[in-house]
Amino acid sequence: xxxxxxxxxxxxxxxxxxxxxxxxxxxxxxxxxxxxxxxxxxxxxxxxxxxxxxxxxxxxxxxxxxxxxxxxxxxxxxxxxxxxxxxxxxxxxxxxxxxxxxxxxxxxxxxxxxxxxxxxxxxxxxxxxxxxxxxxxxxxxxxxxxxxxxxxxxxxxxxxxxxxxxxxxxxxxxxxxxxxxxxxxxxxxxxxxxxxxxxxxxxxxxxxxxxxxxxxxxxxxxxxxxxxxxxxxxxxxxxxxxxxxxxxxxxxxxxxxxxxxxxxxxxxxxxxxxxxxxxxxxxxxxxxxxxxxxxxxxxxxxxxxxxxxxxxxxxxxxxxxxxxxxxxxxxxxxxxxxxxxxxxxxxxxxxxxxxxxxxxxxxxxxxxxxxxxxxxxxxxxxxx
Numbered sequence: 001x002x003x004x005x006x007x008x009x010x011x012x013x014x015x016x017x018x019x020x021x022x023x024x025x026x027x028x029x030x031x032x033x034x035x036x037x038x039x040x041x042x043x044x045x046x047x048x049x050x051x052x053x054x055x056x057x058x059x060x061x062x063x064x065x066x067x068x069x070x071x072x073x074x075x076x077x078x079x080x081x082x083x084x085x086x087x088x089x090x091x092x093x094x095x096x097x098x099x100x101x102x103x104x105x106x107x108x109x110x111x112x113x114x115x116x117x118x119x120x121x122x123x124x125x126x127x128x129x130x131x132x133x134x135x136x137x138x139x140x141x142x143x144x145x146x147x148x149x150x151x152x153x154x155x156x157x158x159x160x161x162x163x164x165x166x167x168x169x170x171x172x173x174x175x176x177x178x179x180x181x182x183x184x185x186x187x188x189x190x191x192x193x194x195x196x197x198x199x200x201x202x203x204x205x206x207x208x209x210x211x212x213x214x215x216x217x218x219x220x221x222x223x224x225x226x227x228x229x230x231x232x233x234x235x236x237x238x239x240x241x242x243x244x245x246x247x248x249x250x251x252x253x254x255x256x257x258x259x260x261x262x263x264x265x266x267x268x269x270x271x272x273x274x275x276x277x278x279x280x281x282x283x284x285x286x287x288x289x290x291x292x293x294x295x296x297x298x299x300x301x302x303x304x305x306x307x308x309x310x311x312x313x314x315x316x317x318x319x320x321x322x323x324x325x326x327x328x329x330x331x332x333x334x335x336x337x338x339x340x341x342x343x344x345x346x347x348x349x350x351x352x353x354x355x356x357x358x359x360x361x362x363x364x365x366x367x368x369x370x371x372x373x374x375x376x377x378x379x380x381x382x383x384x
Contacts, residue, residue, distance in 0.1 A: 006037035062204035116190040116212040119149040130198035131191035228284035230299040255317035262343035321380040345372040349383035
């Protein structure tokens with residue numbers, strides 16, 4: 001007897017899959033019902049979730065980890081790309097029949113190509129859900145300091161020295177991620193379930209988290225600017241398109257601050273290039289100190305720098321830019337017995353307010369910077 005499966009194919013593009021289902025012993029019916037369902041669509045979308053379906057296999061053109069997480073949080077199942085072999089659908093259906101949803105199954109399929117930040121956001125959301133916690137955050141270690149990389153505002157974003165992070169874990173106020181390598185720290189506010197109930201899921205995701213972390217660490221070494229604490233232009237050219245895609249998928253704003261040091265050439269002429277290098281290091285160090293954990297500082301080239309600010313509206317970036325301008329101008333350098341003031345000009349552009357793509361966003365910020373220069377320097381200008 002054929003096993004009934006509810007079939008939803010909006011575009012009518014999955015005829016081969018429907019034929020295969022019958023060969024595997026399934027009877028696709030074009031109606032909703034209380035049972036497993038297959039939804040064929042471009043991207044997984046909670047709005048297209050069949051109301052009565054117990055489990056859903058999504059057969060999609062593409063899906064971000066956030067999109068997969070959104071639908072799988074509503075119904076158990078699998079999210080599969082149509083570029084995969086049809087046998088992947090058969091395997092998913094068999095797992096559903098056996099009630100084997102594979103705790104890490106959809107993670108393995110959907111997150112193996114995800115960035116560390118994407119993984120951390122999903123890990124935090126899932127941990128909070130399983131723990132029935134009121135809030136949470138995750139810190140990731142870089143050298144001897146843990147920096148918050150995912151959080152809902154429950155915990156301060158301040159960095160944690162390694163000793164303090166380990167003390168929190170020892171007191172049961174946090175849980176190490178990748179304990180052997182001390183990769184990260186998970187903290188939850190008032191969890192209502194036992195740790196083993198949410199940590200088992202965390203442990204299942206650890207191999208992917210460690211791989212993403214190691215990849216990021218190796219990239220940081222190759223993308224580091226030799227003079228300053230900033231990443232280099234090559235790193236910016238990789239990160240900016242990725243962050244624009246993430247912002248588009250999440251419906252969030254992304255800001256670019258493009259800035260340079262005013263009159264650096266004249267300073268080099270008077271005091272020498274070593275003094276100019278000290279100015280660049282001072283500017284980069286100051287910017288880095290006030291950047292949040294998820295902001296990124298890059299040296300674009302020469303005296304030009306760029307800051308990427310995910311999940312930030314234009315008003316927030318403008319406030320940050322003014323703070324940076326004031327902080328740098330209030331701290332002149334003592335060079336050869338003379339106090340030398342430092343001045344910056346900054347241009348800001350926001351996605352999607354001022355541009356829709358990475359290249360256009362950078363161009364808009366650059367044009368705002370040129371306006372700041374033309375209007376007299378030592379100022380912050382927002383893109384039009």
